[in-house]
Amino acid sequence: MVAKPVPGGQVVLTSTDYIIDLSRKYSLWPLTFGLACCAIEMMVAYAGRFDFDRFGVIPRPSPRQADLLLIAGTVTKKMAEPIVQIYHQMPEPRFVMAMGSCANCGGPYYDSYAVVKGVDRIIPVDIYVPGCPPRPEALIYAVMELQKKIMRMKLERTYGATVQAEKGSRDLTGEPA
Amino acid sequence: MQSEELIVTEGGLEMDTMFVNMGPQHPSTHGVLRLGLTLAGEVITKAFPDIGYLHRGTEKLMETRSYHQCVVLTDRWDYCSAMTNNLAFCLSAERLFGTQVPPRAQALRVVMCELNRIASHLILLGTYGIDIGALTPFLYTFREREMILDLYEKCCGARLTYNYIRLGGVAADIDSGWVAKCREFLEFFKPRLDEYDTLLSFNPIFLARTKDIGIISKETAVAWGLSGPNLRGSGVSYDVRKSEPYCGYEQYDFEVPLGASGSCWDRYFCRVQEMRQSVRIVEQALAELPTGELMAKGVPKIPKPPAGEAYAHVEAPRGDLGIFLVSDGGAAPYRLHVRAPCFINLAILQEILVGKKVADVIAVLGSFDIVLGEVDR
Ligand code: SF4
Numbered sequence: 001m002v003a004k005p006v007p008g009g010q011v012v013l014t015s016t017d018y019i020i021d022l023s024r025k026y027s028l029w030p031l032t033f034g035l036a037c038c039a040i041e042m043m044v045a046y047a048g049r050f051d052f053d054r055f056g057v058i059p060r061p062s063p064r065q066a067d068l069l070l071i072a073g074t075v076t077k078k079m080a081e082p083i084v085q086i087y088h089q090m091p092e093p094r095f096v097m098a099m100g101s102c103a104n105c106g107g108p109y110y111d112s113y114a115v116v117k118g119v120d121r122i123i124p125v126d127i128y129v130p131g132c133p134p135r136p137e138a139l140i141y142a143v144m145e146l147q148k149k150i151m152r153m154k155l156e157r158t159y160g161a162t163v164q165a166e167k168g169s170r171d172l173t174g175e176p177a
Numbered sequence: 178m179q180s181e182e183l184i185v186t187e188g189g190l191e192m193d194t195m196f197v198n199m200g201p202q203h204p205s206t207h208g209v210l211r212l213g214l215t216l217a218g219e220v221i222t223k224a225f226p227d228i229g230y231l232h233r234g235t236e237k238l239m240e241t242r243s244y245h246q247c248v249v250l251t252d253r254w255d256y257c258s259a260m261t262n263n264l265a266f267c268l269s270a271e272r273l274f275g276t277q278v279p280p281r282a283q284a285l286r287v288v289m290c291e292l293n294r295i296a297s298h299l300i301l302l303g304t305y306g307i308d309i310g311a312l313t314p315f316l317y318t319f320r321e322r323e324m325i326l327d328l329y330e331k332c333c334g335a336r337l338t339y340n341y342i343r344l345g346g347v348a349a350d351i352d353s354g355w356v357a358k359c360r361e362f363l364e365f366f367k368p369r370l371d372e373y374d375t376l377l378s379f380n381p382i383f384l385a386r387t388k389d390i391g392i393i394s395k396e397t398a399v400a401w402g403l404s405g406p407n408l409r410g411s412g413v414s415y416d417v418r419k420s421e422p423y424c425g426y427e428q429y430d431f432e433v434p435l436g437a438s439g440s441c442w443d444r445y446f447c448r449v450q451e452m453r454q455s456v457r458i459v460e461q462a463l464a465e466l467p468t469g470e471l472m473a474k475g476v477p478k479i480p481k482p483p484a485g486e487a488y489a490h491v492e493a494p495r496g497d498l499g500i501f502l503v504s505d506g507g508a509a510p511y512r513l514h515v516r517a518p519c520f521i522n523l524a525i526l527q528e529i530l531v532g533k534k535v536a537d538v539i540a541v542l543g544s545f546d547i548v549l550g551e552v553d554r
Contacts, residue, residue, distance in 0.1 A: 032204045036231055036550055037256035039208070040300070040337060047303075047319035061204040076553075079209055079230045082201050108250060111241070112234040133337050 017154050024067075024093070025147040026056040031066035031086070035073025038100035038133040042072045045136040055143055063089040068146075069123075074102040074109060075116040087123045093153070097142060098125045101132045108132065194222060199538065201230045207304060208549030212526070212542075216535065224530035224538075226523055231553040239513045244270055244344055244480045247510065252338035254515065255551040257300050260286075260293040261493040263342035268423055268489035269500040270344055273482040280467040282346035283424045288359075288462045289329075289341060290424075290491075291455040295366070296325045297494040298448040301546045305445060306377050308543040309386050314377045321369055324362050331355055344480065345473035356463055363456050370453060378442075378449055387441040391529055391541035394439060401525040404518050405496025406447040407545055411439030417492040429458045441544035448494075448546070479508050495519050495546055519551040 002013045034042060046052045046059060060066045063086045075083060087096070098119050101107030106117035119125060126149065129142045200211035209230035215223035235254065239247045251266045252259040264286055271278065278286075299322045303315035326336045333341040333349050341348050351359075377383055393403070398411040408415055416433045418426040434450035436443025484506040490499030496518025505511040522545050530538060 031202075033202055034207075035209060036233075037253055037337060040256060043300075043304075044319060044323070047323075048316050049320070049323050063202070074231065074233055076230060076232055078232065079201065082230075086202055108253065109233050109235075109238065112238055114232050114234040135336065 021151050021153055024153075025150045028055070028057050028068045028095070028143065028146070029060045029066050030057060030068040030070045030097075031063050031090070032059040032061050033070065033072070033086070035071065035075065035079065036102065038072040038102070041133040041136055042070060042099065042139065045139045050136040050140060052140070052143075055140070055147075057143060063087075064091065066090055067094060069094065069096045070099055071096065071103040071119045071125075072099040074107070075119045075122070076114050077116060078114075080116050080122050083119070084122055095126045095146060095150075096123055097127045097129065097146065099129045099139065099142075100134055101130065104128050104130060192218065197535075200227075207543070207547060210523075210542075210547070210549055210552070212530075212538070214530070214535070214538070219534050221530050221533050221535065221538070224527050226526050228520075228523070228549075228552050231549045233554065235554045236513050236515065239510055241509055243508050244482075244510070245478075247513070248343060249338075249340050252340055253550060254517065254554055255297075255493060255495060255498070255519065255548045256337060257548055258290075258293045258297040258494045259337065259339050260289045260342060261491055261498060263340065264290055264424070265489060265491045265493070265498045265500045267342050267344055268491065269487050269502045270480075270482070272487035272489055273485060273502055273504055274344070274476075274480060276345045276473045276476065278346055278424075278473055279470040280425075281469045282471050282473075284462050284466050285347045285351065285471070286342055286424050287426065287429070288351075288459055289332075289339075289347075291458045291462075292325050292328065292359075294455045294494045295452050296322050298452050299325075301445075301448055301543075302373060302377065305543045305546075306383075308539045309383055311377055311380065311383060314373065317369070317372070317376070321366055324365070328355065328359055328362065331358070343472070345476035346471045348471075350471055356466070359459070359463060363460060367453075367456060370449065373449060378446060384442065386540050387445060387544065389438075389440055390537050391441045391533070391544060392439050393525065393529060397525070397528070398439065401528070402521045403496070403525060404521070405493065406451060407444055407496065407522050409433065410436035410444035410447045410544075412436055415497075417490055417497055421490070423489070423491060426458075429461050431458050441540050444544045444546075451494075481506060481508050490516065493518060495548065495551070496522060515551075515554060517551045517554060519545075519547045519549075520554075523547055523552055 003010050069087060098104050103119045106115055109115040127142045127146050129138050131138055195216045197214045197216055199214060201209040211227040213225040213227060214221050235250050239250060248263055248266055251262040254262050299318040303318040306314035330336055332351050332355060333339050393411050395411050395413055398408050398413060412435050414433055414435055419433060431454040434447050436447050482504045484504055486503045488499060488501045490497055498518055499516035501514040502510050503512040
């Protein structure tokens with residue numbers, strides 16, 4: 001962003017990408033959606049000590065209002081279908097964060113007959129947070145990494161910001177900002 | 178939504194019933210519970226809890242894990258009170274092995290489990306407040322809960338899934354600094370309980386939404402096999418810590434708080450009072466902490482118990498948690514069954530939700546304090 005003095009004040013010149021990404025980055029609204037144990041740590045991150053609100057992360061109860069789907073917990077085969085449905089109900093651009101070993105790869109239930117071994121088998125994932133459960137600090141770090149990733153999004157790659165509706169933001173590559 | 182059948186109201190008005198899905202993604206179901214509700218206008222005519230969205234097959238998995246590895250999986254049932262799950266499994270397995278747990282480990286188990294009861298009830302206070310529409314208590318209760326988690330972290334390194342209580346004893350010792358910090362917390366916490374009472378328990382709006390809602394009579398509560406604060410809220414005095422003391426609970430002086438009418442508020446208030454009793458137990462246990470070993474002698478790395486079966490149950494924050502273990506002499510349990518209090522407490526919903534208004538569903542459901550990890554396992 002460049003600020004140039006002109007007679008009577010200043011004018012700010014910026015690229016459209018930059019200003020869109022900046023606003024997107026600081027209003028990441030996740031869906032309040034807890035699956036298992038990790039959801040408790042997610043709730044802690046919203047509470048006083050860790051205070052997610054500082055990052056513009058404010059929970060929304062409806063997928064229609066959410067940008068970020070936090071998969072906090074074990075994805076079972078029975079739950080897989082509702083999760084895909086919720087994902088499709090979210091407006092674009094949408095981001096998915098897999099929180100905890102269960103959502104990453106099955107975790108302690110790697111050999112269970114009822115568990116999907118990683119949520120990335122059913123929906124594209126942007127950020128993986130390891131841990132069982134990850135600490136709230138790790139979750140905050142993950143949000144900061146996602147914000148960096150959002151800053152690399154460019155309009156020219158597709159209309160809107162996400163590459164393709166079905167791919168989600170998985171193809172989000174490019175030079176660091 | 179789809180119409181189910183035609184009903185005629187008293188005024189002679191014909192109307193359809195409506196089927197509404199609540200969950201599995203709903204901010205007030207505390208996890209992935211799905212409730213199928215049939216409504217006539219605003220009144221529920223049929224309620225049907227659909228569970229299994231968090232079924233992880235733990236009981237089956239445990240048949241392939243060694244006894245030490247099983248403890249890890251027990252943490253993830255009722256993740257709000259992982260310590261009591263560890264304890265229930267270890268008590269049952271120790272019965273199978275015939276292990277004697279040293280006195281210091283017994284006392285540490287009591288301290289940790291009672292702190293966990295407080296932490297777990299604090300989650301309920303916060304989230305129940307949110308369900309009813311009071312957002313503020315959540316921030317206060319989670320502040321206090323963080324202090325307990327700090328204590329846990331200092332002792333065993335984990336915040337939520339502790340794996341602290343092991344077969345034959347406990348994993349780590351506490352030092353004098355920990356005891357001082359714990360006392361400091363208890364002193365800080367006692368006046369906070371009164372604060373919650375003014376903030377939430379006797380708040381007129383909260384009272385109006387919970388006081389005469391979801392009443393369960395003594396007989397109904399017993400007939401549906403409720404346990405824990407849900408049963409005691411109806412006035413039935415049953416607490417495993419009193420009726421079948423384990424870990425030396427008989428040495429401690431505490432009361433079992435009872436509710437008067439079995440309404441949502443009684444169930445809620447039972448929990449608030451239980452926290453006071455837990456504080457008392459922790460104080461007593463810390464005052465006379467025995468010295469000595471933390472682990473029983475001779476627990477092997479890969480334990481192979483003699484063939485047989487054992488059952489042990491504990492008073493978890495959500496009720497009577499029992500573990501039934503069958504061994505065929507191998508390194509893994511032959512069969513393990515959990516008497517999960519949440520699963521059994523949940524069943525009564527289909528009876529008591531009938532005739533209630535839609536808005537009361539949340540109040541009733543929240544007051545049961547279910548954890549889906551334990552319902553589905
Ligand atoms: S990663 Fe661990 S804490 Fe998180 S949901 Fe899975 S088992 Fe629970």
